[in-house]
Amino acid sequence: MHSRSKLSRSGGGIGGLAFAVALGKYSDIDITIYESAPVFSEIGAGVGVWPRIWRTLQKLELTEALKKATHKEPKEGLTDTFQFRKSDQREGHDIYKLQTDGNFLTYHRAHFQNVLVENLPSSVKIHYNMHLKRYEQNASGNSAVTLHFADGTTFTHDLVVGCDGIKSTVRRQVLTEQASNAATPEEAQEILDSIPPQWTGLVAYRNLVPVERLKEYQDAHPELNIRVPQADSIPRMYLGKNVNVVIYAIAQGKLINVASFHAQHELAGTKFPGPWVTNVDKQELIDVHEGWEEEVHAIINCTESPARWAIHASAPLKCWNSGHVALLGDSAHAMSPQQASGGGQAIEDAYVLATLLGHRLTNKTNIRRALSIYDNIRRPGANLVAEKSLLQGRLYGLNLPGEPDLDWSKCPERLHEIGDAIYENWSWTWNSSLEPFVEKAVSDLEKSEEIFDKARKASLQMSPDNTMTPLF
Numbered sequence: 001m002h003s004r005s006k007l008s009r010s011g012g013g014i015g016g017l018a019f020a021v022a023l024g025k026y027s028d029i030d031i032t033i034y035e036s037a038p039v040f041s042e043i044g045a046g047v048g049v050w051p052r053i054w055r056t057l058q059k060l061e062l063t064e065a066l067k068k069a070t071h072k073e074p075k076e077g078l079t080d081t082f083q084f085r086k087s088d089q090r091e092g093h094d095i096y097k098l099q100t101d102g103n104f105l106t107y108h109r110a111h112f113q114n115v116l117v118e119n120l121p122s123s124v125k126i127h128y129n130m131h132l133k134r135y136e137q138n139a140s141g142n143s144a145v146t147l148h149f150a151d152g153t154t155f156t157h158d159l160v161v162g163c164d165g166i167k168s169t170v171r172r173q174v175l176t177e178q179a180s181n182a183a184t185p186e187e188a189q190e191i192l193d194s195i196p197p198q199w200t201g202l203v204a205y206r207n208l209v210p211v212e213r214l215k216e217y218q219d220a221h222p223e224l225n226i227r228v229p230q231a232d233s234i235p236r237m238y239l240g241k242n243v244n245v246v247i248y249a250i251a252q253g254k255l256i257n258v259a260s261f262h263a264q265h266e267l268a269g270t271k272f273p274g275p276w277v278t279n280v281d282k283q284e285l286i287d288v289h290e291g292w293e294e295e296v297h298a299i300i301n302c303t304e305s306p307a308r309w310a311i312h313a314s315a316p317l318k319c320w321n322s323g324h325v326a327l328l329g330d331s332a333h334a335m336s337p338q339q340a341s342g343g344g345q346a347i348e349d350a351y352v353l354a355t356l357l358g359h360r361l362t363n364k365t366n367i368r369r370a371l372s373i374y375d376n377i378r379r380p381g382a383n384l385v386a387e388k389s390l391l392q393g394r395l396y397g398l399n400l401p402g403e404p405d406l407d408w409s410k411c412p413e414r415l416h417e418i419g420d421a422i423y424e425n426w427s428w429t430w431n432s433s434l435e436p437f438v439e440k441a442v443s444d445l446e447k448s449e450e451i452f453d454k455a456r457k458a459s460l461q462m463s464p465d466n467t468m469t470p471l472f
């Protein structure tokens, strides 16, 4: 019988909310969310969703609500998805049109998050203004976990899932516990070194531009009028040496999400000199695009005080759990955003973990088995996406693998190779499915139950005094 579990999640971003929605399908699990902010909030920026993630959102029964939150119609079959342009010159030109099986749906983050919040199970308990400081579980990691908050309060739950983002408090403690159980001092040090996220050498300038402002932009050359992202336009990616700009329409086509990435690969792994997120003067963004085509300058000139994000990522972790505590979303795999996939990976974590925890064979005495299968199934895939995201950033910066010093002015006919490589690296987002991984997770859980059952029966038969004492 599936016994009732008390479960807590710390953090309410895309990952935490999606997890609560997914778990809400299992009425015998109590869910509590602890969120450090006074309300659930998302920054004013865009977020894109790929067909593979859309299919998981369908399983979560969110797609009808999500369709209403965007102007874009979900499409199946071959679709124009991104227009790539070489733009680091006075006269840019198209270099590649990315066509995918199904389309990339774009949202205002707040609208996307609202759909998750509105679909939370009514039974979920939410505590705002609760900043987690640490947790406590016994050394064997086989029992309930007590959470300690900044205001001095404590709460105890059967399982804690840290959905607390890139600067995760839960990750720090999970990895510290893993290090204390490591086989060698070297292994322990390696685990401890992976606690702080590393700067990728990338900064992203983010801003939302009203379409009307761009239309009014005085110096817009005539061609701009047909390029302004209308509701039915496709996202555009402007490429230059180690700088790229992505724009797409959100908010029913009223706003343009603008993100400009500037890569200094040689600085990856160093400490970013300044705050991770800060508003900067527009001039800084203009300077980064000096010599670029007017089409890009028109958009940049319409931004106001863009937010500069120093993009950090975590090292690929070797394990996402410790005892009755697990990691999900950016706390487990903060990655460079160049594949627009960090949020999608958090949604996949949420679906797989909820499926395992909600399975009839999982109860509070064998939570660790579900966490171990979750880790085996999800971690390699998420780590691979993180790796692909870094490669994608290099490609956007016009760096072909193995030919970093290629002078594009001497071989413009080869620019399509950048597009081909991007297609290849990104194709998992429309060509693959989470479904086989979910099936494997469930089958591993059921197989391990069979093994457990056989071993339990054998131990009963072997009991020397015939008292039938189970050894498990």
Ligand SMILES: Cc1cc2nc3c(=O)[nH]c(=O)nc-3n(C[C@H](O)[C@H](O)[C@H](O)COP(=O)(O)OP(=O)(O)OC[C@H]3O[C@@H](n4cnc5c(N)ncnc54)[C@H](O)[C@@H]3O)c2cc1C
Pocket: 010, 011, 012, 013, 014, 015, 016, 017, 034, 035, 036, 037, 046, 047, 048, 049, 130, 131, 132, 133, 163, 164, 165, 166, 167, 168, 169, 204, 206, 259, 309, 328, 329, 330, 331, 337, 339, 340, 341, 342, 343, 344, 345, 346
């Ligand atoms: C420029 C950029 C563009 C991106 N574009 C895309 C995209 O198009 N598609 C996509 O899928 N992904 C994209 N991503 C990635 C995506 O934004 C993240 O992967 C995703 O938001 C992570 O969600 P999360 O819930 O794991 O973490 P977060 O969103 O960081 O949420 C963490 C939550 O935990 C709370 N919290 C933190 N610490 C504590 C604590 N100690 N106690 C209690 N609560 C706490 C926070 O307040 C927050 O609510 C992009 C990222 C960037 C930077």
